[in-house]
Each structure stands twice: as C-alpha cells, then as structure tokens.
Amino acid sequence: MSNAPNLTSLSGVRRILRERDLKPLKTLGQNFLVDLNILNMIVRAADLRPGDAVLEIGAGLGVLTEALAAGGRRVVTVEKDLRLREHLESRFAGAASVELVMADALEMDLDAMLASGLNKVVANLPYSAGSAILVNLLRAPNRPQRMVLTLQQEVARRLTAAPGSREFGLLGVWARLDYAVAIRKLVSPGCFYPAPKVKSAIVEFERLSAAPCTEAERGFFYELTKAVFAHRRKQLKAILAGMAEKRQAAAPTSVLEALEISPAARPETLDTAAWLRLARELRAALTVA
Known part of the structure; x- marks a missing residue:
C-alpha cells in the first residue's frame, strides 16, 4: 500500500x-x-x-x-x-x-x-x-x-x-x-x-459493567417503549390502558402509583432506568409470558 x-x-x-x-x-x-x-x-x-x-x-x-x-x-x-x-x-x-x-x-x-x-x-x-x-x-x-x-x-x-x-x-x-x-x-x-x-x-x-435485566425483561422493555413512544403526545395512563386491553388485563394504574409515576406523564419525561422499572412491574401485572 x-x-x-x-x-x-x-x-x-x-x-x-x-x-x-x-x-x-x-x-x-x-x-x-x-x-x-x-x-x-x-x-x-x-x-x-x-x-x-x-x-x-x-x-x-x-x-x-x-x-x-x-x-x-x-x-x-x-x-x-x-x-x-x-x-x-x-x-x-x-x-x-x-x-x-x-x-x-x-x-x-x-x-x-x-x-x-x-x-x-x-x-x-x-x-x-x-x-x-x-x-x-x-x-x-x-x-x-x-x-x-x-x-x-x-x-x-x-x-x-x-x-x-x-x-x-x-x-x-x-x-x-x-x-x-x-x-x-x-x-x-x-x-x-x-x-x-x-x-x-x-x-x-x-x-455497562453489569447486565441491566434478563433477556425476557429486555424483550418486554423493547415492546413497551416502542409502543409508548409511538404515541408520545398521549399520557401514559391512556397508552398503558390500551396495552392492557389488548391483553384482556386490567388497566395497570396501580403500577404507576407504586412507582410514583404520574398517570398524566408523557413518554419523554421518564429516563431509561424508570422505563426499565416500569417494564418489570408491567410485565408481571399484564402476565406477560
């Protein structure tokens, strides 16, 4: 060369x-x-x-x-x-x-x-x-x-x-x-x-030095955040209610309350750590396999 x-x-x-x-x-x-x-x-x-x-x-x-x-x-x-x-x-x-x-x-x-x-x-x-x-x-x-x-x-x-x-x-x-x-x-x-x-x-x-979640949690994290940011002008309460309805599950309002996340919050106000916590709790609440 x-x-x-x-x-x-x-x-x-x-x-x-x-x-x-x-x-x-x-x-x-x-x-x-x-x-x-x-x-x-x-x-x-x-x-x-x-x-x-x-x-x-x-x-x-x-x-x-x-x-x-x-x-x-x-x-x-x-x-x-x-x-x-x-x-x-x-x-x-x-x-x-x-x-x-x-x-x-x-x-x-x-x-x-x-x-x-x-x-x-x-x-x-x-x-x-x-x-x-x-x-x-x-x-x-x-x-x-x-x-x-x-x-x-x-x-x-x-x-x-x-x-x-x-x-x-x-x-x-x-x-x-x-x-x-x-x-x-x-x-x-x-x-x-x-x-x-x-x-x-x-x-x-x-x-990062440590894996932040399991692969099963990761899959739902991607699913959740992709669905939510597709409707970033909507409030979390409305978006999550729609996800719950598709799974024939109850609206996960209690999950937001437990994590001290306002139901009126919009997607861009939560950081990655908050989204991961929410994904973990919602995965259990919506009985995601």
Missing part, C-alpha cells in the same frame, strides 16, 4: 474516484472521511488493545479500515457498494487480518458476526442508514463492549438528550439501557468528501 493514494488527502481520494470512474452516491449516504486528525481521534476513542477484534460498517474507500488494522489487528469490514469491491480488494490484498464482506448491513445478521469474537464496533456509518444500523447493534444479544460511531449530529443529540427535552426519545432510551453514551467530538462537513449538508459527531458507547 506504500504507493497507493493517501486516503486522508482530498487529492488522493479524488484520484481513486477518477481512476475507478466512481461518483459518491447520495442514496448510499457516501461521504468519505479525508481529515487525518478526525481519523486519529476515532481510533484513539476506540481504545484498541491487544486481543480486540473490530467490526466496521461502511468501509468506503478503506481509510478507517486501514487505521484499525494497523499492527495486524483483526478487522471485519462491511461494504454495501459493489462498485468499491475491486478497489478494496486491491487496497487490502496483503492484509491477512482484514476480512471484507460485501453486503448490506441492514440485511445481515450482525449478532452472528459479533458472536464470532468481534468485541468492538468502529464505523463512520452511512447517513442514509445510520440510525437503523445502530438499533440493530443495540438490540443484538452479543452486544459489543465498546462502539465508536460517526453519526449525523442530529442523531447524536437524540442519543445524549436529557429526559424531558424535545430531542429525547426511543433511540436514547434504548442506547442507555446497556451503554454510557457520550459525544466525543463534533465534526464539520469539510472533513468529508463530498461535504455533506449536515454536521456529524463522533459518539462513544461504553457497555
């Missing part, structure tokens, strides 16, 4: 695209990182250690792949755009530790990949599918120990918003069930080529 174009150089990226007769596709959310400082920050945030193995989603031209695989670290990188196959196979022809998977991450069993020993996820997620991919990662039983993801700033704000704010919602509730989530760095559009119309952010996810 010594004579290969520099992937953190705008001229190098343009050269590759020109030689391969490629144009970034807006439909795939393709914006290639060309800033060395941001690249180094992402790698530092990943806190890579001996024995770590990394899943990358959205290889692009391979700039992050190359940095992650330094020293022979195992990296499995997923890329949807078949036009990039020849470039990526050529770029990493001598890198035995890099496994290239040409596939759509939204159609893959990411949990099975994580179960193969990949303990970290580091990725510049495509803007077009970033939130959907993140949800699949969060809900995977083999949740990674640490994730460092470059996302749209709007998504990053939703992930870290405080309960009661307009930006707080289902994505933030789910993310904080298993992870401490923080924005590491806001990234300007000029760090990418072509420059996107939106700002980005590097977001860190550090898995």
Whole structure:
C-alpha cells in the first residue's frame, strides 16, 4: 500500500474516484472521511488493545479500515457498494487480518458476526442508514463492549438528550439501557468528501459493567417503549390502558402509583432506568409470558 493514494488527502481520494470512474452516491449516504486528525481521534476513542477484534460498517474507500488494522489487528469490514469491491480488494490484498464482506448491513445478521469474537464496533456509518444500523447493534444479544460511531449530529443529540427535552426519545432510551453514551467530538462537513449538508459527531458507547435485566425483561422493555413512544403526545395512563386491553388485563394504574409515576406523564419525561422499572412491574401485572 506504500504507493497507493493517501486516503486522508482530498487529492488522493479524488484520484481513486477518477481512476475507478466512481461518483459518491447520495442514496448510499457516501461521504468519505479525508481529515487525518478526525481519523486519529476515532481510533484513539476506540481504545484498541491487544486481543480486540473490530467490526466496521461502511468501509468506503478503506481509510478507517486501514487505521484499525494497523499492527495486524483483526478487522471485519462491511461494504454495501459493489462498485468499491475491486478497489478494496486491491487496497487490502496483503492484509491477512482484514476480512471484507460485501453486503448490506441492514440485511445481515450482525449478532452472528459479533458472536464470532468481534468485541468492538468502529464505523463512520452511512447517513442514509445510520440510525437503523445502530438499533440493530443495540438490540443484538452479543452486544459489543465498546462502539465508536460517526453519526449525523442530529442523531447524536437524540442519543445524549436529557429526559424531558424535545430531542429525547426511543433511540436514547434504548442506547442507555446497556451503554454510557457520550459525544466525543463534533465534526464539520469539510472533513468529508463530498461535504455533506449536515454536521456529524463522533459518539462513544461504553457497555455497562453489569447486565441491566434478563433477556425476557429486555424483550418486554423493547415492546413497551416502542409502543409508548409511538404515541408520545398521549399520557401514559391512556397508552398503558390500551396495552392492557389488548391483553384482556386490567388497566395497570396501580403500577404507576407504586412507582410514583404520574398517570398524566408523557413518554419523554421518564429516563431509561424508570422505563426499565416500569417494564418489570408491567410485565408481571399484564402476565406477560
């Protein structure tokens, strides 16, 4: 790779695209990182250690792949755009530790990949599918120990918003069930080529030391919060009464009272811990198997 174009150089990226007769596709959310400082920050945030193995989603031209695989670290990188196959196979022809998977991450069993020993996820997620991919990662039983993801700033704000704010919602509730989530760095559009119309952010996810719930409780937690946030303008009392009616169970008003949650509260006012407590009690009250 010594004579290969520099992937953190705008001229190098343009050269590759020109030689391969490629144009970034807006439909795939393709914006290639060309800033060395941001690249180094992402790698530092990943806190890579001996024995770590990394899943990358959205290889692009391979700039992050190359940095992650330094020293022979195992990296499995997923890329949807078949036009990039020849470039990526050529770029990493001598890198035995890099496994290239040409596939759509939204159609893959990411949990099975994580179960193969990949303990970290580091990725510049495509803007077009970033939130959907993140949800699949969060809900995977083999949740990674640490994730460092470059996302749209709007998504990053939703992930870290405080309960009661307009930006707080289902994505933030789910993310904080298993992870401490923080924005590491806001990234300007000029760090990418072509420059996107939106700002980005590097977001860190550090898995909590203890599992917050059983898998059965987790399933109902997801069901409950998804149903409730679909009607976030309604009061909890009305939403939960509807859930109880579907199960031919009594309205769980007493559960709200026992947890000192106002029946008039709206979904975005409760934090993840409160939702987990409510899910546990409701699961018993509604006799969920």
